[in-house]
Amino acid sequence: MSHLRPDILERARELIALYPRPRSALIPLCHLAQEQDGWLRPEAMEEIAALLGITPAEVRGTASFYDMLHTEPVGTYLVSICTNIACLLGGGAELLEHAEAHLGIRVGGTTADGMITLEEAECLADCDRAPCVTVNHRYVGAQTPGSFDGLVADLRAGRRGDEIPPHGTLVRVRRSTGLQADPASVADERAAMAEAQAARAAAKEEGS
Amino acid sequence: MTVTEAPRIVTSRVGYEDSYTIDRYLATGGYEGLRKALSMTPEAVAAEVDAASLLGRGGAGFPAGRKWSMLRKDPVTYLVVNGDESEPATFKDHLLVERDPHQLVEGVVIAAYALQVTRAFVFLRGEFALGLERVQRALNEAYAHGAVGADIFGSGFSVDLVVHPGAGAYICGEETALLESLEGKRGFPRIKPPYFPAAIGLYGQPTVVNNVETMSNLPWIVVNGGAAFAALGAGRSAGTRLFALSGHVNRPGTYEVEMVKTTFRDLVMAPVYGAGVRDGREVKAFIPGGVSAPWFGPDQLDLPLGQDEVGQAGSMLGSGAITVMDSSTCMVRAAWRITRFFARESCGQCTPCREGSGWLERVMRRIEHGQGREEDLDLLLDVSDNITPGLQWPPQQTTICVLGPSIPSSIHSAIEMFRDEFLLHVKEGGCPHA
Ligand SMILES: Cc1cc2nc3c(=O)[nH]c(=O)nc-3n(C[C@H](O)[C@H](O)[C@H](O)COP(=O)(O)O)c2cc1C
Ligand code: SF4
Ligand code: FES
Numbered sequence: 099m100s101h102l103r104p105d106i107l108e109r110a111r112e113l114i115a116l117y118p119r120p121r122s123a124l125i126p127l128c129h130l131a132q133e134q135d136g137w138l139r140p141e142a143m144e145e146i147a148a149l150l151g152i153t154p155a156e157v158r159g160t161a162s163f164y165d166m167l168h169t170e171p172v173g174t175y176l177v178s179i180c181t182n183i184a185c186l187l188g189g190g191a192e193l194l195e196h197a198e199a200h201l202g203i204r205v206g207g208t209t210a211d212g213m214i215t216l217e218e219a220e221c222l223a224d225c226d227r228a229p230c231v232t233v234n235h236r237y238v239g240a241q242t243p244g245s246f247d248g249l250v251a252d253l254r255a256g257r258r259g260d261e262i263p264p265h266g267t268l269v270r271v272r273r274s275t276g277l278q279a280d281p282a283s284v285a286d287e288r289a290a291m292a293e294a295q296a297a298r299a300a301a302k303e304e305g306s
Numbered sequence: 307m308t309v310t311e312a313p314r315i316v317t318s319r320v321g322y323e324d325s326y327t328i329d330r331y332l333a334t335g336g337y338e339g340l341r342k343a344l345s346m347t348p349e350a351v352a353a354e355v356d357a358a359s360l361l362g363r364g365g366a367g368f369p370a371g372r373k374w375s376m377l378r379k380d381p382v383t384y385l386v387v388n389g390d391e392s393e394p395a396t397f398k399d400h401l402l403v404e405r406d407p408h409q410l411v412e413g414v415v416i417a418a419y420a421l422q423v424t425r426a427f428v429f430l431r432g433e434f435a436l437g438l439e440r441v442q443r444a445l446n447e448a449y450a451h452g453a454v455g456a457d458i459f460g461s462g463f464s465v466d467l468v469v470h471p472g473a474g475a476y477i478c479g480e481e482t483a484l485l486e487s488l489e490g491k492r493g494f495p496r497i498k499p500p501y502f503p504a505a506i507g508l509y510g511q512p513t514v515v516n517n518v519e520t521m522s523n524l525p526w527i528v529v530n531g532g533a534a535f536a537a538l539g540a541g542r543s544a545g546t547r548l549f550a551l552s553g554h555v556n557r558p559g560t561y562e563v564e565m566v567k568t569t570f571r572d573l574v575m576a577p578v579y580g581a582g583v584r585d586g587r588e589v590k591a592f593i594p595g596g597v598s599a600p601w602f603g604p605d606q607l608d609l610p611l612g613q614d615e616v617g618q619a620g621s622m623l624g625s626g627a628i629t630v631m632d633s634s635t636c637m638v639r640a641a642w643r644i645t646r647f648f649a650r651e652s653c654g655q656c657t658p659c660r661e662g663s664g665w666l667e668r669v670m671r672r673i674e675h676g677q678g679r680e681e682d683l684d685l686l687l688d689v690s691d692n693i694t695p696g697l698q699w700p701p702q703q704t705t706i707c708v709l710g711p712s713i714p715s716s717i718h719s720a721i722e723m724f725r726d727e728f729l730l731h732v733k734e735g736g737c738p739h740a
Contacts, residue, residue: 165474
């Protein structure tokens with residue numbers, strides 16, 4: 099029995115086909131699993147491993163390197179507050195302190211209702227709207243303590259649902275087509291690559 | 307104050323509400339550059355880019371034309387576009403991917419044609435959720451329009467583009483770490499040599515890695531010619547460049563300005579750009595090229611925005627990110643926050659970077675919080691010297707990648723420029739600004 103939903107599985111297979119080697123699809127597939135579950139469940143990592151022909155430990159070991167891949171549950175809304183240099187100058191550290199007090203949790207924690215996880219972020223590349231806040235990686239613009247409380251109330255009441263999908267859904271636009279360059283040339287690509295790699299390995303052997 | 311008449315090369319459309327749609331793109335000259343490129347030989351397209359003196363916009367400023375000429379001949383080659391944009395205070399690619407994704411797609415297809423690559427990948431940091439959607443939609447539209455895929459515009463040339471999301475790791479902006487990540491692994495930078503992925507890149511195949519802004523310049527260069535681009539700016543720093551201006555200015559934002567002809571002061575003060583320091587305060591210091599760059603004081607405001615000019619003055623234009631700190635800023639706190647960033651983002655492969663960043667962060671923290679000692683200043687400089695011997699600019703490298711040698715930039719600058727402020731923290735047992 100597959101843990102991943104049929105539609106997610108279908109998209110996973112489409113993604114794998116875009117790369118010279120299946121393993122390249124690891125991060126995109128982890129994002130897809132998070133779209134289904136909100137975080138990376140062990141069952142999902144096992145299935146991703148099977149799809150890519152690697153071990154579950156390799157999936158977990160890679161995923162754990164990346165901030166956006168969560169091997170523990172996350173609230174419906176991941177609120178990220180940047181405190182890096184431009185946002186620091188714009189009051190980011192004070193906003194983060196306010197958020198902790200208002201939500202009654204520390205950085206990294208999730209509210210008791212499971213709605214909100216709070217994160218201190220490094221630069222999110224929106225530094226002209228400091229301090230920068232994102233919810234599930236959607237920019238919501240600079241926030242003051244007052245506007246932040248309003249944002250939280252909106253999230254809890256489900257008023258921002260159109261714009262901000264639940265945690266895990268990253269890219270809502272699906273690719274319209276597979277690879278179009280001549281399938282024969284794709285096969286050539288794989289063969290030529292295998293050949294080049296064998297040649298390099300042989301040269302290395304000789305050298306050592 | 308100079309605001310030159312240079313054309314807007316990469317931001318000509320961003321003022322339109324619907325700038326990211328194919329309708330707007332086609333109505334404003336979109337895909338004309340690609341059509342023209344396809345009527346030329348690949349070599350002729352590459353020659354125009356070489357003539358343009360287009361310096362890479364990702365941080366290192368390597369000439370794109372030269373990089374392209376280094377691509378090793380092989381039946382399988384790749385083009386990888388770097389849209390990781392994670393250097394703190396940098397947000398120019400953010401504008402390009404959200405507001406003009408077709409321009410990026412067109413630039414990538416032009417480069418793919420000039421380089422005759424097997425396939426192209428556009429790597430965007432995962433936090434660009436909207437950017438990822440905009441670029442994917444633009445790519446779908448471009449496929450439908452015949453501008454990418456099989457037999458592009460009936461030219462016989464075919465290439466596919468793949469949009470690839472990252473997952474949150476600054477180090478993946480380093481080009482070899484990016485390739486590791488694109489291979490589905492942890493983002494560990496690769497040991498050099500080889501120095502360029504042009505020799506050994508994605509899956510060991512020759513690969514060109516270029517920044518989003520570098521690619522976005524290509525449609526204009528092909529339409530108008532490399533010479534027209536080279537006629538803007540001066541010396542090696544040709545054309546216009548996007549600068550992300552942040553911090554204590556009245557109008558933070560992304561501005562496209564002519565290189566060299568414009569100065570830091572113009573950018574900070576001109577009403578159409580930064581419009582001056584907020585609350586009428588003075589510039590205390592500014593970071594000229596992302597947090598990896600050494601800081602400048604107000605006496606350097608009249609330096610031109612040129613790569614070599616800023617390099618000779620002891621810093622870099624880097625990622626095109628300028629952060630202004632006004633007279634109310636605590637420089638210890640600012641340098642501490644930057645150091646904390648590096649300590650968090652070091653990938654951990656090299657001892658000087660991994661251990662050094664942690665040490666520096668702890669010492670900076672204790673000074674800011676009033677538990678520092680006067681000897682800590684020497685300790686900071688000593689640890690910094692262990693990471694990058696001699697504390698010179700450009701820095702000496704003892705590590706696998708340049709993240710390591712970038713760590714001391716802010717601490718070294720802050721101590722040199724504001725030693726008294728450190729001593730005041732020690733003497734008063736806390737931050738005098740708090
Ligand atoms: C730690 C580190 C982070 C980097 N981050 C980025 C980045 O986010 N975007 C980028 O284009 N280049 C980044 N670079 C530079 C790339 O390694 C590479 O030089 C660049 O992508 C090449 O493109 P260009 O020649 O068009 O500038 C980074 C380099 C280092 C050492
Ligand atoms: S210098 Fe730092 S970030 Fe770069 S490879 Fe070494 S440990 Fe990793
Ligand atoms: S410093 Fe906060 S978004 Fe860049």
